[in-house]
Amino acid sequence: MALRVGNKSSPSCAALTVLQQGESAVLHNGDAFSLICTRPDLAIQVHILPAAQGPPADAATREGTAAGYMPAGREGGAAVAAPPGSAPSTSHNSSPERVVAPTTQPSQQSSRHTEASGSYVTGDGDLDGLSDEGADSGRSGGAGPGPGSLASPVSTGKGQRGKRRGPGAGGKDTARGVGNNKPPVQGLPPVLLLFAGLPGSGKSTFSRSLQDASTVSWVHVNQDAINKGKPGKREQCVAALRAALAEGSCCIIDRCHLDASQRATFLELAAECHVAAHCVALAIPAQACAGRVAARTDHPGGVQGDNNRAVVFRMAKQQDSKGWPPTAAEGFTSVMDCFTDSDANAAVRAWAAYGAAAAAGGSGAAAALTTATAVGGSSEGAKPVGAAQGTAEAQAAPTLAMWQAYVAKRKPLAAATAITAFFKPAAAKAAAGATGTGAVPGVKAMAAGKAPAASAATEAGPQQAPAAGGSQVGAARSAPMAGAKAEPGSAVTGARQRGAESPPAAEQRPAKRPATAQPSVGVAPHGGGTGAPAGKGAGSPGSGHAAKPNAVPGSQQSQGNSGGGSASGTGAASPSPGGGANAFAVLMKGSRQAAAAAAGAKPSPTGVARATLGGADVDKRFKLDSPWAQALRKAAQDPEGSQQQVLHKDEEVVMIMDAFPKARSHALVIARDPALRSIADLRAEHLPLLEHMRQVALDWIAKRKEQVPGTAAFKLGFHAVPSMCQLHLHVISQDFDSPALKNKKHWNTFTTEFFRPLDLVLRELEGHGKLTLISEAEEKRFEGQELRCHACGLAQKSIPALKSHIVACDAVKCLPGL
DNA sequence: GTTCTAGAAC
DNA sequence: GTTCTAGAAC
Known part of the structure; x- marks a missing residue:
């Protein structure tokens, strides 16, 4: 069955490729809906599912709250x-x-x-x-x-809200x-x-x-x-x-x-x-x-x-x-x-x-x-799956x-038009074998390089073993x-x-x-x-950003919005069976608009969606209007006029060395679009630009590593509260060996949540259509955090002590990164 | 973002 | 003596 949707670089096309190879895939089309495609028996099924409802995951961990679960219910x-x-x-x-x-x-x-x-x-x-x-x-x-410190006399029962557990009646x-x-x-x-x-x-x-x-x-x-x-x-x-x-x-x-x-x-x-x-x-x-x-x-x-x-x-x-x-x-x-x-x-x-049910009789x-x-x-169209009723598996179904x-x-919200899950339906292999459409090399690799595969399946009929039902x-x-x-x-x-x-x-x-x-x-x-x-190149289908939107407060405007062209209507609507070409048509129809609409973004006269927090407000918050904050903006407009070495230049971005590098290798990829003054201006439509920025960074990193053997791992990300006007991506090696790194703020802006990794920014944009800005309280908290080694976590009393530690810390040498 | 300064803290 | 912090100015 041949279906053509989008272009070769579109995730949906990638999904179809998978489908044609006997795989199944789950597409999530922005905020509007999710599209489940399967061909367990070579009969492709497409279902538009209503956007899942509810708030994004809470920010408990973002806030670093201590453990301690709320009482059930x-x-x-x-x-x-x-x-x-x-x-x-x-x-x-x-x-x-x-x-x-x-x-x-x-x-x-x-x-x-x-x-x-x-x-x-x-x-x-x-x-x-x-x-x-x-x-x-x-x-x-x-x-x-x-x-000697292991002599704690109490087992796991201790601390149980005052109750010392003892042998049970059973x-x-x-x-x-x-x-x-x-x-x-x-x-x-x-x-x-x-x-x-x-x-x-x-x-x-x-x-x-x-x-x-x-x-x-x-x-x-x-x-x-x-x-x-x-x-x-x-x-x-x-x-x-x-x-x-x-x-x-x-x-x-x-x-x-x-x-x-x-x-x-x-x-x-x-x-x-x-x-x-x-x-x-x-x-x-x-x-x-x-x-x-x-x-x-x-x-x-x-x-x-x-x-x-x-x-x-x-x-x-x-x-x-x-x-x-x-x-x-x-x-x-x-x-x-x-x-x-x-x-x-x-x-x-x-x-x-x-x-519980059994206990209640x-x-x-x-x-x-x-x-x-x-x-x-x-x-x-779905085949019942062997139920394991009477087994623990069936009992665990609820x-x-x-x-x-x-x-x-x-x-x-899942990744906008990104494939977030792959799995091989049971019948696919056999069917593929029968029809000569078995998976081809590369499919698994593609999947392996993608976002985490969520449990995905097509239909869970009432007669099926519930435990077997994968969630969307x-x-x-x-x-x-x-x-x-x-x-x-x-x-x-x-x-x-x-x-x-x-x-x-x-x-x-x-x-x-x-x-x-x-x-x-x-x-x-x-x-x-x-x-x-x-x-991976920017053209790789479905850049594979994990379907893990950040749990950010205040981003609930998208909740309950399953619109954007979704025929599924509200979140309470039942999945639309079938769908076929219509589903694909809906998928491809303004997915971006749907995502933007769901995110509450409004196109500006220049076509750039502005943050809910108005541009002027953002500028005030970020203090982007100061004269000294315009250096990068000027560099974006006139790269040759910059005093910094221009590492790359094209129509969309300019890459220069940071004027005050906080590591041996510290460069900036600056977006040239004047409308992009900061991360607050980012919308889902900028995902391709961000991918391009990533690629430019990766290309430079590759060269840099050749030039400077032994260079530490790199990380890519944005400052949560930028000081300089014009969207710029930090590309920084993790050695943090630089005389320009002088104080706690310098350190923490690259090693705490103040530093927003590109991947997570992409994910949040995919999921929410825009970024949620941190509060001023968070900003201060991040900037003021005690100094800790970014590799081993050990606290350091001062910047000089930290720098000495980093040089000697073995964990730094093993840091993950690009 | 920076530098510079003064005062406090260690 | 060194380091940190805060504020002002750029």
Whole structure:
């Protein structure tokens, strides 16, 4: 089936390419709607889905709030109950596996999982997951507490709002796991819930919240306290879990689990016990985790205090190479990605619902189906997926459905006309094989370089196994039960098997993209790939920016706006089945206008959409009218007249060296459009320009690295509050070795959230149509933050001390970046 | 954005 | 003595 849409460089065209190769893709057309395309059996289906509603993810993490989840039901509790039609679940194959892994959390989590400090090794119980070398180096770093500090007598039960958990009525004293005094529910299959996340990501808090909120028996096993309240061995955890599962209790295994091999241990256990293994990945930004670790005083493993900040940052840098993020392909029935505390809250609520119906005497399976129906769409043309009713997987369906509803709600906006998800439908391979349209080389690579693949599927009929339904952009990713693999040859199995092959290698993921402390949101699964590989040309289809719009306050004007030509109307509308060419027509009809309209942007007389905050206001806020602030504007207009070396010049941009470089290599790519005075003027229509700016920067970086061997990694980004008029992209090496870097503000404007990485700017523009400016309070906070090494996180007392540290810091040499 | 200055803090 | 901060001026 031949469909021609757009041009070769358009994401939609790329999607069609995928379709024609037997793949499926999910397009998100700005704010207006999402387009789901599939061809599981070579019969292309196109569905226009209403734009998901709801506010963007909260800014809790952006603000660096401490862990501590709100009680279940507080934060839109009712809303997550999957209002009919509100969640455009599209499911078709049961296990759309993400092909692409995240970046992200961007930045904070990248690189190899090298050494961990002694505190981490013992404290978080990953002793068996670390090399001796790593452990040793960590210990030598002195970042962690000594063995003596591990003597915290209390296990995971401590701090539970005053309640010391004891053995539950149902025999919760499983080894040394801590139960919640609730009996196992007859007939409710236990599940194993594996947590993964950095120290300080909130794993234990999650456990306590879940144990409190749930009506069924949950046993919390934490290696930090498995040995009579002290850190123990993995084997002890396994034994405790085995016992608890045998008793019918649901179990939580609370370890960092950044390493896939460590997770495998517990997946094997789940298989052995014939229970489903689910994962909750707490991908909270490392900066926030470090802050929590620094502040806490009651960690049983002693991973606490200011000295352990560095532990978090080190682990964050290392986790990619160890198998982060967790994927359903590993064997998890689902993976929930939590990027914010709100996400975690929702996940708690979702898991607290597990077994609720059964506990109340109802039918878990019926509840599952009911919930699934609520979030599912019609099933025209979709084949039912093998339901696993009666299994833990089926029982978990309401949980997953709630999560999917939450994800759909929290992520109303995805990348404008960008492909955000790929998966191979089960039938595609077979069909492709039958018709000779199998995937061609490059498809997987393309997908691997793209944004994080959200769970995507086509239709989730009421008769389907709810747990199998992937959400439109859900962060819950389904996979087969660890202990009950789907039948060979089934649709489910096919998808899963391919999924298992799909996760890109760490080096393929965009983890090396500019790191950032941007703790916003998270919408896209796993932090979303920040897009195409750094070297990818601007013409690459769907630049692949992760569908992870920043959770920025004040950007809710787009909420509820599914218009822009979408025939789907309001968010409550049901997905439009079929659609076919019409859908594509709508897709291509003014997607940009739709996005702009949704973002509330109004075209100016010059055709440039102005910020909601008027131009004059922006200028006043940014102080762009000062005479001294016009240097870059003049350079844009008259590059030759600039005193700075012109590195590049074309009709759209001028690149010059920064007059006061804050690193050995520090240049600016300046937009020449006079209408672009600052980032406040950016709109979705400027995405191509930004891609061009990126490419110009990348080209220069490549040359620079040849000229200056040993140059540190580069990052690209904008200052949240620019001082100089005219939009300019900073291109800066991470050595920060420069006499012009003199004070705290200089440092923090490049190493805190004041620095807005290009990737995140692109993402926000894709998702929201414009950028949300930080408040003056945030501006001051960022500028005034204490000095910390951007690589290891250690605090420094002064700029001279910081500079000395940077020179000696090994972590600087391993910094991710371009 | 910068430099310069003065005073405070270490 | 060194460093930081704030304000003024550019």
